[in-house]
Amino acid sequence: MGKSSKDKRDAYYRLAKEQGWRARSAFKLLQLDEEFDLFEGVTRVVDLCAAPGSWSQVLSRVLIKGERVGRAAYEDKRHKEFLRLRQAASAEQVSIDEPETPANQPRKDVKIVAIDLQPMSPLEGITCLKADITHPSTIPLLLNALDPDFVPTSTSVEAAQPVDLVLSDGAPDVTGLHDLDIYIQSQLLWAALNLALCVLKPGGKFVAKIFRGKDVDLLYAQMTILFEHVTVAKPRSSRASSVEAFIVCTNFQPPKGFKASLENPLGAGRTVKPSSEAKGERTQACRRTRADGITELELGSDTEDEDQHGRWIAPFLACGDLSAFDADASHKLPEGHVSLDPVQPPTAPPYKRALEERKKMGGAYGKTKLGEMK
Ligand SMILES: C[S@@+](CC[C@H](N)C(=O)[O-])C[C@H]1O[C@@H](n2cnc3c(N)ncnc32)[C@H](O)[C@@H]1O
Known part of the structure; x- marks a missing residue:
């Protein structure tokens, strides 16, 4: 192509x-x-699975340079549209000057740490770590990057200066075997969440890529133990044909007594009491006879059982301005279009060796080299 x-x-x-x-x-x-106003009040961010670094670029432009992209650009656009409509509707036809776009507003004390298995070309103001997010040794590495004075203890690991937002766009090299891909993706999500629990401050946000498998409702239910609001979102730039979506969790509120720990990731093994049981809300079946002689039977609800076996439906939101490009459609190229090279070619792509081998073999289909034909 x-x-x-x-x-x-x-x-x-x-x-x-x-x-x-x-x-x-x-x-x-x-x-x-645009949809969730993710960066409001945010200065400390961890970007997991960050290479080649476009999410880190967004963070850098919004937080370090204070540029009006994302939500801010969307609000500016809406405001301009509103003024234009008001002008068109005005009987007096007074001309209203085009509003000026507000100036960039860099934020103070911004800290951004980006992690990936692959090396990442440096970005100003961002600490880049080459590490595996599924490996336990990455947690102290991250905590050290956030706070160089941090000394992890074996029992408890928590960021001394906790972060506001953890992002994870982690994706394995897809095999095409959907169940396997979804399983590996869920392991990345599990690792990302475990890291998030060590560094997030109460009220913090967690955004992660998921593959929408059949048990996505279970994942959603688990997230609601830790966050007040959980939504599964599909941006317009994510192809409709892909199972990819993003889980957006806001207002981190860890269960009472929860402590992030290296030995006990995600509090595995400990049980959290269903809130209804804790409040003594379980009801029992009862039978009563009304004055007219009819017997009413009220079935008891075993809320613990419901919590364990009931299915949840995650709120699903398509996001992105409807006027934005459709990722699944072909678009006419603008007049005089010149195709540009990618901004940052991969530094060490996993397929690099395969390409080298193929080159050695004589090209795309392993054709015989000219020299060998003679
Ligand atoms: C879709 S890309 C991320 C794109 C990135 N958000 C951006 O905007 O440029 C997925 C990344 O996940 C990384 N990844 C996969 N497994 C990982 C792991 N176990 N630890 C760290 N990074 C991982 C891959 O190396 C890859 O760079």
Whole structure:
């Protein structure tokens, strides 16, 4: 496929190059921010599975440089539209000046740590770590990056200066075997959540990529033990044909007595009492006879059982401005379009060795080299 045809078939791939993003994934985070205002009051962020770094770029532009992208850009656009409509509706036809876009507002004391298995080209103001988020040794590494004076103890690991937002866009190299891919993805999510529990402050937010498998409702139910609001969101830039979605969890409120621990990730093995049982709300079946002689039978509800076996339905939200490009459609290229090179080619892609081997073999289909034909 030629470069121009890829530009045509994937508007976000083209836009990413034009706007200087390292990957089209940047638009997913921007569209999630449009909907959930993720960066409000946020200064300390952990970006897990961050390479090649387009989410970190978004963080850098919003928090360090104070640029108005994502939610802020969306609000500016809405405001301009509102003024235009008001002007059109005004009987006096008074002209209203185009409002100025507010100036950039960099935030103070911003701390951003990005982690990935792959090396990541540096980004100003961001601490990049090359590590595996599923490995226990990554937790102290992260805590040290957040606070160099931090000394982890074996029993309890918590950030001395907790963070406001943990992001995880982790994805394994998909095999095409859906069940396996979903399983590996869930392991990444589990690791990301475990890291989040060690560093998030109460009230903090957690946003992570998920693959929508058949038990996504179970995942949702588990998240509601830890966060007040949980939504599964699908940004417009995420292809409808992909099982990918994002779980957006806000207002972190760990269960009473919960302590993040290296030995006991996610509090595994400990049980959290169902809240209804704790409040003594379990009701029993009862039979009573009304004055007219009819017997009424009220079935008791075993809330513990419901908590264990009932299914939950996660609120599902499609997000991103409806006028934004459809990720599954081909789009006409703008007049005079010149196809650009990607902003940041992968530094060490997992397929690098395969490409080298293929080159050695004589090209895409292992054709015989000219020299060998003679
Ligand atoms: C979709 S990409 C992330 C894109 C990134 N958010 C961006 O905007 O540029 C998924 C990343 O997950 C990383 N990853 C997969 N498994 C990982 C693990 N166990 N630990 C750390 N990173 C991992 C991969 O190396 C890959 O770079």
